[in-house]
Amino acid sequence: MTEYRVQTRARTTGYPRARRIRFRFGDPEPMAKYFAGGDMVFSHFIAGLSAAFPPGEESFIRSVRRFADQIGDPELKKRVTGFIGQEATHGHHHRQLNEKLAEMGYPIEWYDSPAAIERSKRIEERLPALLHLAATAAAEHYTAVLAERTLAKPEVQALAGDPEVRNLMNWHAFEELEHKSVAFDLYRAMDGTEAMRILTMATLLALTLPLTAVGLTVSLSRDPDARRYPLSLAKEMVTLFRGPIFRGIGRELALYLRPGFHPDDIETTELLERWRAELFGNDGDLVDHLK
Numbered sequence: 001m002t003e004y005r006v007q008t009r010a011r012t013t014g015y016p017r018a019r020r021i022r023f024r025f026g027d028p029e030p031m032a033k034y035f036a037g038g039d040m041v042f043s044h045f046i047a048g049l050s051a052a053f054p055p056g057e058e059s060f061i062r063s064v065r066r067f068a069d070q071i072g073d074p075e076l077k078k079r080v081t082g083f084i085g086q087e088a089t090h091g092h093h094h095r096q097l098n099e100k101l102a103e104m105g106y107p108i109e110w111y112d113s114p115a116a117i118e119r120s121k122r123i124e125e126r127l128p129a130l131l132h133l134a135a136t137a138a139a140e141h142y143t144a145v146l147a148e149r150t151l152a153k154p155e156v157q158a159l160a161g162d163p164e165v166r167n168l169m170n171w172h173a174f175e176e177l178e179h180k181s182v183a184f185d186l187y188r189a190m191d192g193t194e195a196m197r198i199l200t201m202a203t204l205l206a207l208t209l210p211l212t213a214v215g216l217t218v219s220l221s222r223d224p225d226a227r228r229y230p231l232s233l234a235k236e237m238v239t240l241f242r243g244p245i246f247r248g249i250g251r252e253l254a255l256y257l258r259p260g261f262h263p264d265d266i267e268t269t270e271l272l273e274r275w276r277a278e279l280f281g282n283d284g285d286l287v288d289h290l291k
Contacts, residue, residue, distance in 0.1 A: 015079055033104050036165075
């Protein structure tokens with residue numbers, strides 16, 4: 001295998017590890033239907049994002065497990081174990097939120113249906129293992145960019161609305177930054193080429209906006225309130241795509257296309273340390289959520 005040295009700063013936060021944690025959605029106060037501060041479109045956007053996480057992260061886990069018996073570096077092996085643990089935990093808690101959202105009328109069950117999962121597995125079986133891993137590494141850059149925006153921008157923090165949804169998103173974002181380079185380093189260790197890495201991301205970039213727009217449109221089309229208030233819907237759509245979640249995101253995602261790019265080229269150590277204290281310090285927001 002190609003010898004590859006990870007940048008030193010990637011080790012400053014230690015190995016990713018799964019935390020035993022619990023969330024209480026709708027307890028004690030029931031969740032408002034449009035839990036993202038009353039914004040119908042952003043609430044549907046978060047619901048769709050949350051719905052896609054469990055099957056997506058299980059696919060990521062399968063992609064790295066395909067190389068489990070080929071990892072010779074004990075340090076990388078330990079990081080991959082932490083990655084798998086964190087991703088599995090994310091899927092579990094998003095499924096809890098998704099059950100609540102489905103009860104509230106969000107049409108998201110199809111994302112995580114047995115038929116959809118089986119279809120995904122069949123596609124993966126036809127993909128070369130290294131291409132599957134390249135797709136995971138590219139998707140992890142997506143989640144890292146979204147995670148950094150979630151934690152670094154106060155205006156994004158304000159968008160979540162419901163406190164427990166915000167807690168879930170902050171915890172998930174924090175752990176995404178903890179393991180943002182694991183799949184990438186495994187891909188490099190397995191002799192993944194720059195050409196495949198870059199082409200895979202270019203394909204995902206081309207698909208992102210249309211798939212996001214279609215998924216959001218389908219979800220909103222099944223919401224009676226969306227049909228009842230078309231002007232509000234149009235205004236909120238413009239606000240979402242011009243707001244702090246999407247504004248300038250293309251440039252950050254496209255950094256991945258640069259030859260020689262590494263996820264740790266984007267410095268997030270200070271952000272992680274700040275949020276480690278805010279979430280899990282002595283008076284951290286999630287200390288009472290830890291089991």
